[in-house]
Amino acid sequence: MDDAEDAADAEPVERFRAEVREWLRSAPRPGGLHDYGPTPTAADIPAGREWQRTLAAAGYACLHWPRRWGGREATVAEQAALAEEAAQAGVPRQLNIVGPDLVGPVLMAFGTQAQCDRYLPRIRTGEDMWCQLFSEPDAGSDLAAVRTRARRTETGWVVDGQKVWTSGGDGAEYGLLLARTGGPGHGGLSVLVVPMEVPGVAVRPLPQMDGESKFNEVFLTGVELAPDALVGEEGQGWRVATATLGRERLSLGANAVGMFRALDDLVAAARVRGRLDQYLREQVVDLWIRAWLLRATWERAIAEGAEPGAPSFSVLKLLTSETQRAIGDLGVEALGPDAMWSEDDEPLVRRMLVGHAQTILGGTSEIQRNILAERVLGLPREPARPT
Ligand SMILES: Cc1cc2nc3c(=O)[nH]c(=O)nc-3n(C[C@H](O)[C@H](O)[C@H](O)COP(=O)(O)OP(=O)(O)OC[C@H]3O[C@@H](n4cnc5c(N)ncnc54)[C@H](O)[C@@H]3O)c2cc1C
Structure with a gap:
C-alpha cells in the first residue's frame, strides 16, 4: 500500500475524530458529570444516564453496534478515537462498559429477536444499566x-x-x-x-x-x-462468557488512550514541585515510549482485522494494564509527600489506585501471559489443577 492509499484510509477516522471533538466542545453536560471511568459509583449514575441519553441523541452511543440497533458500525479505530477524545474532554465515553460493550454484542450474537428488541434500545439510551x-x-x-x-x-x-x-x-x-x-x-x-x-x-x-x-x-x-x-x-454459557471477555479486553484497550494526558499531568505536577529530576525524566520517557508502542500495536491489531478473542488482544490487555499501573505509580512519585494529602492532584492518586485494578479485571496479567505462552508461543500447557 502506498502513502496516498494510507492517507485515504486514515482520513475517515481523522474526520470522525474532528467531528467528535467539535461536538464534545459544545455538548450539554449534566451537572456533576466527570470522567469516572468504565463504571459509575451510585452517586455518578444520574449524570451518567443523562450523558448516555445525550450521546445516543447525537449518534455517539454504542458506536460499534449495527445501524439497525442505532449504532454506526464503527471500526475499532473510530471507537478508540471517541475514547481518546472523551478522555481529553474529561467525560466518560458511556454510562458504563457492561451494557454497550459486553451485553449488547452478546445479545446480538446469541440472544433471541425478542431479547434484542426488549433490551438493546434501552441499553443505548441509558434507561437500563x-x-x-x-x-x-x-x-x-x-x-x-x-x-x-x-x-x-x-x-x-x-x-x-x-x-x-x-x-x-x-x-x-x-x-x-x-x-x-x-x-x-x-x-x-x-x-x-x-x-x-x-x-x-x-x-x-x-x-x-x-x-x-x-x-x-x-x-x-x-x-x-x-x-x-x-x-x-x-x-452454551462458556462460549457466551468467552465472547463477553474478548469484548472486555477490546474495550479496556480503547480506554487506554488517555495515557498521554496522564503523562502530561504527571510532568506538570512534578515540575511545580521541583521534582522533575533525572530519575523521573527517564521514567517518563520510558513510559511515553511504551504508550507509543502500545498505540502502534493497537493500530496493527486493527489493521490486521484481529477479532476481540485474538491473542493480539491479550498482548494489548497485558501491555495496557501494566503501563497504566506504571504511570499511576510514577504519578505518586511525582507528587512526593503531597500524594498523602493534596486534593488538587487527586486524579493522579486515583489513577495509581485504579491502575492496580486494571491488571486484575477482565483477566489478570498472569492469565494473559498464560494465554500468550500457550496459544502464541506454543509452550507446554500448565498442569491441570487437582480437583
Ligand atoms: C476493577 C475490577 C472490576 C471487576 N468487575 C467485575 C464485574 O463487574 N463482574 C465480575 O464478574 N467480575 C469482575 N471483576 C473480577 C475479575 O474478573 C476477577 O478479579 C479476575 O478474574 C481475577 O479473579 P480473582 O479476583 O478471583 O483472583 P484469582 O483468580 O483468585 O487470582 C489470584 C491471583 O492468582 C493468579 N492466578 C490465578 N490463576 C493463575 C494461573 N492459572 N496461573 C498463574 N497465576 C494465576 C492471578 O493472576 C492473581 O494474581 C472485577 C475486577 C476488578 C479488579
Whole structure:
C-alpha cells in the first residue's frame, strides 16, 4: 500500500475524530458529570444516564453496534478515537462498559429477536444499566469453576448462589449471569438475564481502598426467572462468557488512550514541585515510549482485522494494564509527600489506585501471559489443577 492509499484510509477516522471533538466542545453536560471511568459509583449514575441519553441523541452511543440497533458500525479505530477524545474532554465515553460493550454484542450474537428488541434500545439510551455477574469467591481466573446454580422448573428457572466483584451492581437494572445448569466444567454452564429488582437478589456494596464503592457482592437466593431468561442455548454459557471477555479486553484497550494526558499531568505536577529530576525524566520517557508502542500495536491489531478473542488482544490487555499501573505509580512519585494529602492532584492518586485494578479485571496479567505462552508461543500447557 502506498502513502496516498494510507492517507485515504486514515482520513475517515481523522474526520470522525474532528467531528467528535467539535461536538464534545459544545455538548450539554449534566451537572456533576466527570470522567469516572468504565463504571459509575451510585452517586455518578444520574449524570451518567443523562450523558448516555445525550450521546445516543447525537449518534455517539454504542458506536460499534449495527445501524439497525442505532449504532454506526464503527471500526475499532473510530471507537478508540471517541475514547481518546472523551478522555481529553474529561467525560466518560458511556454510562458504563457492561451494557454497550459486553451485553449488547452478546445479545446480538446469541440472544433471541425478542431479547434484542426488549433490551438493546434501552441499553443505548441509558434507561437500563447492566452489570456482569460472572466472578464468585472461588471462581475468578478459573471462571469455569462457577458454582451458582440455575435449575429448570415448570415455570422457568430458580437461581441460588453468590457473585462478587460485581461492578455497578448496586445501580444496575439487569445482570448477565453465568450459572451452572449442568455438570462440572465448561459444558455445564449457561448465561441468563437477571432483573436486579426481583425477590431473592441482595446486593451488598464493597468499600474500596480509594474510598469509592463500585464493587458489590450479589447474593441470589431462590431467584425465580422466566423461561426466556436464558441467553443462547443451555450449556452454551462458556462460549457466551468467552465472547463477553474478548469484548472486555477490546474495550479496556480503547480506554487506554488517555495515557498521554496522564503523562502530561504527571510532568506538570512534578515540575511545580521541583521534582522533575533525572530519575523521573527517564521514567517518563520510558513510559511515553511504551504508550507509543502500545498505540502502534493497537493500530496493527486493527489493521490486521484481529477479532476481540485474538491473542493480539491479550498482548494489548497485558501491555495496557501494566503501563497504566506504571504511570499511576510514577504519578505518586511525582507528587512526593503531597500524594498523602493534596486534593488538587487527586486524579493522579486515583489513577495509581485504579491502575492496580486494571491488571486484575477482565483477566489478570498472569492469565494473559498464560494465554500468550500457550496459544502464541506454543509452550507446554500448565498442569491441570487437582480437583
Ligand atoms: C476493577 C475490577 C472490576 C471487576 N468487575 C467485575 C464485574 O463487574 N463482574 C465480575 O464478574 N467480575 C469482575 N471483576 C473480577 C475479575 O474478573 C476477577 O478479579 C479476575 O478474574 C481475577 O479473579 P480473582 O479476583 O478471583 O483472583 P484469582 O483468580 O483468585 O487470582 C489470584 C491471583 O492468582 C493468579 N492466578 C490465578 N490463576 C493463575 C494461573 N492459572 N496461573 C498463574 N497465576 C494465576 C492471578 O493472576 C492473581 O494474581 C472485577 C475486577 C476488578 C479488579
